[in-house]
Amino acid sequence: MNTKEIKAYGTESAEADLKQLQINRRVVLENDVEIDILYCGVCHSDLHFARNDWGMTQYPVVPGHEIVGKVAQIGEGVSKYKVGDIVAVGCLVDSCRTCQNCKDDLEQYCPEWVGTYGGYDKHLETNTHGGYSETIVVDESFVLKVPENLDLAGIAPVLCAGITTWSPLRHWNVGKDSKVAVVGLGGLGHMAIKLAVALGAHVTLFSRSTNKIEDAKALGAHDVIISTDQSQMEHVIGKFDVIIDTVPYEHDLNPYIGTLTTNGTLVIVGYLGPIDPMLVTVPMIMGRKSVAGSLIGGIAETQELLDFCGKHNITSDIEVIKIQDINTAYERMLKSDVKYRFVIDMKSLKDN
Amino acid sequence: MNTKEIKAYGTESAEADLKQLQINRRVVLENDVEIDILYCGVCHSDLHFARNDWGMTQYPVVPGHEIVGKVAQIGEGVSKYKVGDIVAVGCLVDSCRTCQNCKDDLEQYCPEWVGTYGGYDKHLETNTHGGYSETIVVDESFVLKVPENLDLAGIAPVLCAGITTWSPLRHWNVGKDSKVAVVGLGGLGHMAIKLAVALGAHVTLFSRSTNKIEDAKALGAHDVIISTDQSQMEHVIGKFDVIIDTVPYEHDLNPYIGTLTTNGTLVIVGYLGPIDPMLVTVPMIMGRKSVAGSLIGGIAETQELLDFCGKHNITSDIEVIKIQDINTAYERMLKSDVKYRFVIDMKSLKDN
Secondary structure, eight states: OOEEEEEEEEBSSSSSOOEEEEEEEEOOOTTEEEEEEEEEEEOHHHHHHHTTTTSOOOSSBOOOOOEEEEEEEEOTTOOSOOTTOEEEEOSEEEOOSSSHHHHTTOGGGOTTOEETTTSEETTTTEEOOOSSBSEEEEEGGGOEEOOTTSOHHHHGGGGTHHHHHHHHHHHTTOOTTOEEEEEOOSHHHHHHHHHHHHTTOEEEEEESSGGGHHHHHHTTOSEEEETTOHHHHHHTTTOEEEEEEOOOSOOOOHHHHTTEEEEEEEEEOSOOSBOSSOOBSHHHHTTTOEEEEOOSOOHHHHHHHHHHHHHHTOOOOEEEEEGGGHHHHHHHHHTTOSSSEEEEETHHHHTO | OOEEEEEEEEBSSSSSOOEEEEEEEEOOOTTEEEEEEEEEEEOHHHHHHHTTTTSOOOSSBOOOOOEEEEEEEEOTTOOSOOTTOEEEEOSEEEOOSSSHHHHTTOGGGOTTOEETTTSEETTTTEEOOOSSBSEEEEEGGGOEEOOTTSOHHHHGGGGTHHHHHHHHHHHTTOOTTOEEEEEOOSHHHHHHHHHHHHTTOEEEEEESSGGGHHHHHHTTOSEEEETTOHHHHHHTTTOEEEEEEOOOSOOOOHHHHTTEEEEEEEEEOSOOSBOSSOOBSHHHHTTTOEEEEOOSOOHHHHHHHHHHHHHHTOOOOEEEEEGGGHHHHHHHHHTTOSSSEEEEETHHHHTO
């Protein structure tokens, strides 16, 4: 198959810093869109993948799945996009398209979904490579339209941090007068607050520290509960319809279960691992409460979110960086030293 | 307040066997129904309460919350029942009637619900006493109608074992073509199978041992999966919409999570305690799966179930005993040596 060599940023081992690499993109096939990448958000998963934290990385890896760009070329079968359109690509670039999940617009749960990076490109017969690169070639079915009124850098994190919180908010029917709590104020948490507020919910942030209060209110949160303060926690017992838990490390879920209302659900979107300390069943039984997991969102739902962001003028709060600063950005991300998402201006790669 | 002394069976300490006691029932108040108890089912909770396994028992305790009887007397404000009616009482005899849960017909989640035994009788200012007794006096709002076509002994366990499984089946929308699995084949499990089958679902029993296969099929189960057989478990990955987990002791939920379909829910109805081994979040996230708890059911829902049982001619499979055999029954229950519920013929107490 014909390929095109482009510049990218990635790494060839778990121990090495990211650096400039040359990678191959496939030439545009019948249903493909070639996108000149303008911006790419920096997700915590990028770092986990680069460093093989999940033991599944194949090298070289080129991270990046919060991609915004401009259509440079289209295949002859492409009908949704034309050259010059501003488009986006999220965490998925393909799926089997025939299973029940695909039929239900839940491609993220298709057993054969192809990740934007670290997946398997059946055309090139190699790993997929992500958005830390000049261009990307994606089947139009997995390309999204970006509303014209939005800041292009600010919309990038919506493709992962946004949809990861939007999908459970929608699935658990958050709307006007819903009581929503968000655990953790990072990339995911700050989007959860903005989106839940825009959906009309009353939104509370759970935080361990008082220095997040001002930030949370600035994002639209109506309340902040300091989760280490027993009296504040008692004040919200039985209150929340939905809790979006964005914390990416081990933490005790049991105190939050107590703050769910009857039929309430705590949705885990940030933490991969065993629930330690153990969940206790009695508080779940006494009120028919649920603990659930949720993964990003499907393509139709991601488009719905982008349109919603356009209508409500929502973007992510970001810090724009050059690709050459990615290793420093990873170190700062590990210290939660970012409000709330780094976004790479890909001009810095092209100009290099 | 005027009271009436009656015969009952109970215990005055955690260590002692149950024996015959005299207890006081309140005289019939304006909205009260006095019921001559005909049958009372024997629930595992009865044993836990008698032996103070949950550390909350106040003695003397008279267990029993699967009560079927005949109306002997009514208060002047009673409109739903008349003397001679066949009625039932389940796990609840009162609630606050004003909170949101009560308004939503979810009295079982009212923070002030009054248990049929071990609760607080505000009229007598003492513990409530359950159905191991000659009579019980209950506000008509917590009394249920029993369909005339049903076996009166066999319907008793529906009041707890039945409603405990019915409520989650209904809440999670089990119906025609739903794929339901039941974990454990005891009092709760056998009712879960019968009810899910009658709702039109395809029903699978998870069991550790092959000697339950025939029993489960006789109850209507379409399939039995031996949960210790890895290849059988792999065969049902991603299959079930709802799993009703009736097992009352610690067990690993993770293998069952894998057998849920996208958006599936495992509902814990039998086990009180920490979830050990720990739940792992990745399989929950990969398919938006939930783990939930559920507690008995509300009064309206219990009436719905009794009516459903009448229509579908469903009762519990039982072994009728005399009250004098209750201590032996407890020992046999601890060994799961009952198919599937003991029911006390209360004539044995009256005649004594």
